Amino acid sequence: MSLYRFGSALLGAAILAAPLALPAPALAQANEQFIPSLSYRTGPFGPNGTPFADGYLDYLKMINARDGGINGVKITYEECETAYNTDRGVECYERLKAKGPTGATAIVPLSTGITYALIERTAQDKIPLLTSGYGRSDGSDGRVFPWMFTLPATYYSQMDAIVQFIKSKEGGSLKGKKISYIYHDSAFGKEPLPVIQRLSKELGFDLSEFPVPNPGVEQKAIWLRIGRQIRPNYVIMWGWGVMNPTAITEAAAVGFPRDKFIGVWWAGSEQDVTPPGDAAKGYMAANFHGTGKDYKFMRDIEANVLKPGQGTGEARHVGTVLYNRGAINAAMVVEAVRTAQERYGNKPMTGEQVRWGFENLNLNPQRLAAMGFEGFMPPLKTSCADHEGGGVVRIQQWDGKKWNWVSDWIEPNRKMLREMYEAGSAQYAKEKNIKPRDCANQS
C-alpha cells in the first residue's frame, strides 16, 4: 500500500468515525416537539384550507412565543401541501412522520379521504390521528381505534343535533315533514347517511337524498327538484368548497328559503356565504366552536404572533370560522401533549405518550379558562372507550355580515350514537381481525 493510499484510508476512516467521537451533549435529544401540518393552500379547496392552516400554525407559534413552548418544550413544525388529494396526503405523512426528536406528535389530515388512508398506517407507526369534525365517526370507539381521535364531535353527532334543532323549530315533531339531504358524493358526504336514514324512520319524516358530483359547480337540476317539486320543510347539506356557495345561490334561484337550509360545519364559513352575497342571509350551519376574535387566546395570538409580524397568513383570515377551527385543532394537539407530560414528565413526548394524553384529556371549565378558550368551546373529556369526548353541536346563522348563534349547545342522542359507533367499529374489527381493547384494564 502506498503512503498516499494509506493516508487516504486513514482520512476516510477519521471522517466516518467523527460522529462517534463527538462529545455526549451534542447527541442529546433536542428539547423540541415536532408537530406536522398537512395543509392545502392550492387547488379547488385551497380557499378553505388556507385559513385553517394559518390558524393551526399561528396557535403553535403563540404557544412558543407566550409560554416558551409546552412546559418548556419548544414546538417545531413543518407544513406539507396535500392539495386535498389522498395520494399526496399519504406522501406528506410518510415524509413527516419520523421528523423531530420523537417523530410526529399527531397527524391532522383535514380530509376524510386522507383519514381513511392513514387509519392503519398511523396505528402501525404509533402516531395519534386527530380528525376533529370529519373522518369516520365510529373511530370514536377507542376500544377498536386506539390511535384515532374524533374529538370534539363527529358527523354522526352533528347530524343528530341538526335534526334535533329542526325538530324543535317544527314544534317538537317531524312526523309527516319532509327533509332533503344534499351531499358531496364522496366518503365525506355519505358518512352521516346511516344517522339521517335511521332518524327518518324513527321520527317519521320523509327523506330525499341528492348526491352532488365533485366539485359541485352545477346543481340547477337538483335544486329545481328540491325547490319546485319536493318542497321540503328543511334542507340539510354536507358540502365542501365551491359546492356550498353554488348550493346557496341555486336555493335562492328557485326561491327556497335560506332560513330552512342548514349546512354541515364545513359549509358554514365565510368562504361559503361571501359569493352568494345577500342570497346567503338567513342560511344556517352547524359549528363546534366560536367565531370571531373575542376570546383570550385570540388576543394572545394577536399580541404574540400577529403584532410582531409573525402571522402565517393574511390578517383578514384571523377570527374567521376556518381560522378558528385550525386554532382549536392545534390546541387539542397541544393539550394532549400537556396532559401526557403530567404523567411522563416535561420533555418531548413520543406518539405513544401523546396517545395517552389524548385519551385522558379533561378540558373542564377551569382548564378551558386557563387556555383562554372560555366561551369558545364547551368542556370535553375523553376516555379509553370514548375518543369523541364531547359531541355537542351548535347552530349558527349568517346575517349578511357575521355568524350569530341561533341555538344553545345541542347534546346529541348519546345512547343511539354509541350503539351506532359500536356497530361500525365491530364490523371494522371483524374485517381487520382486531381484538378490541378491554378498557376496564387500561390505566
Place this chain on the structure above:
Amino acid sequence: MDAIFDFLFGPLKEIWAYPTFFVEVVVGGLLTGVMYSLVALGFVLIFKASGVFNFAQGAMVLSAALSFVGFTELGVPQWLAMLLTLAMMVALAFVIERVVLRPLVNQAPIILFMATIGVTFFIDGFFQMLWGEDVKRLDIGIPKDPIEIHGVLVNTFDIVAAVVAGSLVATLAFFFQSTRIGRALRAVADDHQAAQSVGIPLQTIWVIVWSVAGIVALVAGIMWGSKLGVQFSLALVALKALPVLILGGFTSIPGAIIGGLIIGVGEKVAEVFWAEKIGGGIEDWFAYILALFFLMFRPQGLFGERIIERV
C-alpha cells in the same frame, strides 16, 4: 322486465303528469346550456384557427375573472377594470404566441396540446399568486331573483346571461363572416400553408385568435364568477364544456351553441327525472354519455368538419 319498463317509462309518466315542471326543467337546462356554450366558444375559436385543443381555456376563464375582481377590489371602476383585464388577456395572448406557440410551429398537434397543459399550470399558479387564493365575490348588478312567467319559474340572472352569450355569439359570427380579419382567420383554419402563401401572417392571426379567446374567457369568467364566486374552481367549468365540444364539433361556433343547449337540457332532464332510479348524481357523466351517443352517428360532432384522410 317490470323494472326496465319502470325505468324507461316511469319518468315519462311523471313528465306527462307535471308538464309545467317539465317546461321549467327544460328552460333551466337551456339557460345553463348557454353558459356552457360560453366556455366552449373559447375552445372552438382556438381550435378553428390553429388546430390546437387549448387545455388552458379554463385557466384563462379563472385568470380573467380573478384579474377583473382584483382590479375592482383595488378601487378601479368596473368599466375600467374590464378594459384593464382585456388588455391583460391580450398581453397574455402575445406572451403565449411568442413563448409557447412560435417555437412549436410545425410540431404535431399533440405537442401543442401538451404545451397548453403547461400553460394551464402556469396561469393557474401565476394569477392566484398575483391576486390571492381567497374566494372573491363578484357582483355586476344583475339581479338573481326568481320570476314566474306563465307559471314557469326562471331566474333573472340566467336570462341576462343567455342574452349576453347570445350577443357575444352574434358578434363573433359577424367578426368571422364579414370582416377582413375574420376571413383571414378562416383561411388559416382551412390551410395554414395556403394562407401563408397568399400573405396572411400566421403569427398575427394566432395572437388575434388567442386574444379573442381571452375576451370570451373574460365574459365567461364574469358570468360564472357571479354565480359561483371567483375562486380556483372556476377553472373546472371548462370540464363542462368538453361534452359540448364533443357533441357540437370542435370547429363550429353554432355547434358550440347548439351543443351547449342539447347538453344543458339533456343533463337536467336526466338528473331530475331519471337520476333517482339509479342513485342520483348522474348529471356530470350523463353529459358525456349523451355526447358519445351523438358521436355514434356523427363522429365529427353535429357541426364539425368531416375530415377524410386518404392514404
